[in-house]
Amino acid sequence: MPSEKDAIALKQKGNKAVANHEWLNAVDYYTQAIEINDRDATFYCNRSQANIKLESYGYAVADASKAIEIDPDYVKAYYRRAVANTAILNSREALKDFKTAVKKDPGNKDAKLKLAECEKIVRHVEFLRAIEIGDPPSAFEGLDIDGIAVDANYDGAKLGEEMSQDFIDDMIQRFKNGKKLHRKYVYQIIAAVKKIVYDEPTMVEMEVPKGHQLTVCGDTHGQFFDLMELFRLNGFPTESHYYLFNGDFVDRGSWSTEIVLLLYAYKWLHPKAFFLNRGNHETDDMNRVYGFEGECKAKYTEKTFKLFSESFSALPLATLIGKKYFTLHGGLFSDDKTSLDDVRKLNRHQQRQPGQQGIMMEMLWTDPQPMPGRGPSKRGVGLQFGPDVTKRFCEANGLDAVIRSHEVRMEGYEVEHDGRCITVFSAPRYCDSTENKGAYINIGPDLKLDFHQFDAVPHPDIKPMAYAQNSLTSMM
Structure with a gap:
């Protein structure tokens, strides 16, 4: 004994x-x-x-x-x-x-x-x-972007009416050097992308054409230099190299504005070849606690955060890849009757924030568990779903698997629930305190999943949560 x-x-x-x-x-x-x-x-x-x-x-x-x-x-x-x-x-x-x-x-x-x-x-x-008011006015209302003058001493590339690869290349170099974009360009990028994603369906449905490749990435959480490493290893987005970022671009890491501005720039440049799903950290409550709101105010303006907030609420909640992979940030639902058609019909524009219950909250917050059935959330928000739940959902909707993110995986990814539930996480050495790898998934026209791992790279000496509003978060 x-x-x-x-x-x-x-x-x-x-x-x-x-x-x-x-x-x-x-x-x-x-x-x-x-x-x-x-x-x-x-x-x-x-x-x-x-x-x-x-x-x-x-x-x-x-x-x-x-x-x-x-x-x-x-x-x-x-x-x-x-x-x-x-x-x-x-x-x-x-x-x-x-x-x-x-x-x-x-x-x-x-x-x-x-x-x-x-x-x-x-x-x-x-x-x-x-x-709080029921239907707040748009943060874009009365915003005269054209009327904002770019200072003569601004040393970056100029942004016209359309995004260009040259501007993105210059943006990347500025961010690596610790520089910022001009406020006008920040507003311009957010406004352009908000319009693009607002017009997309709640569940984007896409195919991988012959001669093309799709890369699915998980949480990046403001780890800009690790995102650069991912692109270095796997190639930058192009019209034939699609990318899907599966939520949680921001918070925790201290280069969240750099990441989301870069992702938005690529979305503007390649609107039909670059995809963004909303995560649980693309929400106001989380941004106030975990640093993104503070970072926007410190690096740019309070208006910047309000514009981002409104753009986040316009993001799609899921992407259906080749009719075989249902890709969303969190996971599955509290009711077996919930189907892909329910996701298609969900009007995400009526509800800017996910709240404490309902389909949107579950799509952003739920997690898999090894036991059958459903259980209380280990997070204290949402729920957990077992392999039987995933199997029923996949069979009812003609799917091979659910691809989700939302959780650290020590190897960067994990295949569970008899191969039907796949987690991918793209923030290696998460928050500088977890010795995990990052990962991404490449998918070709044959829809086979090709997993890749990568390690964290050095970054300037700025700690995670540097822009959080209080030191309570340093304990997390």
Whole structure:
């Protein structure tokens, strides 16, 4: 029989895995320790932290809650539950726990700081709710882009009425050198792409013609220099080399504006050969917490964020590749009756933000699980779906597989659910703290999937989340 000594040894292995940023291994070690002794609060609290790093915030809340149940005076557990709730925008619940942590440990300066920041978040959310109107005016209304003068000393390429490869090449070099585009060009790019994507269907349906190739990419999360490495290895977009970016272009990484402006520029240049799906981070609530709003304000203007926000709400939610691969950011649905036709009929323009329930939320937020059926979300938002759910959906809709992103995979991709559910993630060494590879999928006219992995490359010394509004996010 394993002993308490064995449980402590497993906890120490978990701690070592955390130190090495091996979050999945850490969860596994802590779980084994809990199986030996399920009354040690530290095992749950430590696993909560590893789950926070894995963005399994629902699991993190549950673990911290169990630690508090075992030891109601465990300040660190309140702290971690608060951080996890902050991550899933449950700021009121987080506020309660930060208050408890400070009450139980009045000398804890860090807890006091986080409490003050959380109070600011709650006040800001309440303010936004108070001024919210049902149908806000367009951010583009009254925007006179033509009337904005480009400074004579601007040293970049000039943008005319159409996007050009020369302008994109110059843009890439500017971004590599830490320079920005002129505000006029930023507005011009967003306005042009918003119009293009608004007119696309909620589910874009495309084929890969003979002599062409499609590359499907997962989350890039503001890791601009890693995106450059992907293009270096696989080739830049052209009229015959299609690309599909499957959401979460922004947030966390500190070059989110560079990534989304580049992707938008390619969309403008190749509107029928470059595709963009919306992710759960192309939403206002996430952008306020995870840095994109702050980055827009720091590098450009508050207006820039409002324009991006409106363009994000116009993005398609899915792409059907060759009638065989249903590609969307999150995953499948809470109801087996939901079909591709339901996605086709969804009017995404009536609802700018995904909300807490419904088809749009599920398309952006759900995750696969190994067990059959459906389960509560490990994130605390949405749900999880099993291999039987994926099989029924694919068979009912004549699909080979569902391609999705939304989650770190240590090898950059994973094929699960008997080959019917494929996750691709394109941000290697995610947030500079997870030792994962990045990946992308090449698909030719034969519709066979060709997986490629790549490693992170060096970037300037700017940390992830540099533009987030508060330091609560540094714990995530």
